[in-house]
Amino acid sequence: MFIVLEGVDGCGKSTHAKLLGQWLEDEGVCVFLTAEPTKGFLGDALRSFLSGYQSLDPLSLSLLFCADRMQHLSEEIKPALSEGKTVVCERYVHSTIAYQAAQGVDWDWLWQLNRFALEPELVLYLDVDPEVGVERTTTGEVFEKKEFLSKVR
DSSP: OEEEEEOSTTSSHHHHHHHHHHHHHHTTOOEEEEESSOSSHHHHHHHHHHTTSSOOOHHHHHHHHHHHHHHHIIIIIHHHHHTTOEEEEESOHHHHHHHHHTTTOOHHHHHHHTTTSOOOSEEEEOOOOHHHHHHHOOSOOTTOOHHHHHHHO
16 A cells, blocks of 8 residues: 655644554555655755755656656555555655745646556545744755745645
C-alpha cells in the first residue's frame, strides 16, 4: 500500500507519518517511511533552493521536483512496494502541484509533467491554518510565509 501525507508547512506531516508508521508496525505491517524532496543529490539541490541559498525560477524548480520524484519512485518507492512493504511518504505530487501553481506555474502543465507518477492508494491531507503552520516551522524555507501558504492551501 502506498500512503501519502500532504499539507502546508507546519501542519504535522512528519509527526503523523512517524506515528502512522509506528502504528502500522505495531499491527505487524512492514513499513518504509520516506519523504520528498528525497535525501538524494536532487533532493539536496532542492533543499538548497528552498532554503534560499540559491534561486531558481518556478518552471525549473518544477522540473527538478519531477526529476527527484522519478528517481524516488524507481530507487525507493517501487522497490519497497514490490517487497510487500507499506510506503508512507511525506509530500508527493500534490505538494509539487499546489506549491508550484501558487507561484504561477500552469496547473495543467504540472499535471502533465507528473503523469508518470504512481498513484497512491490513500492521500491524507492535514489541514492547518497557514498562520499556525508558520508558527510551527523552524527551517526558514522560502515558502514558509503566511501569504504564500494561504495560496497553497
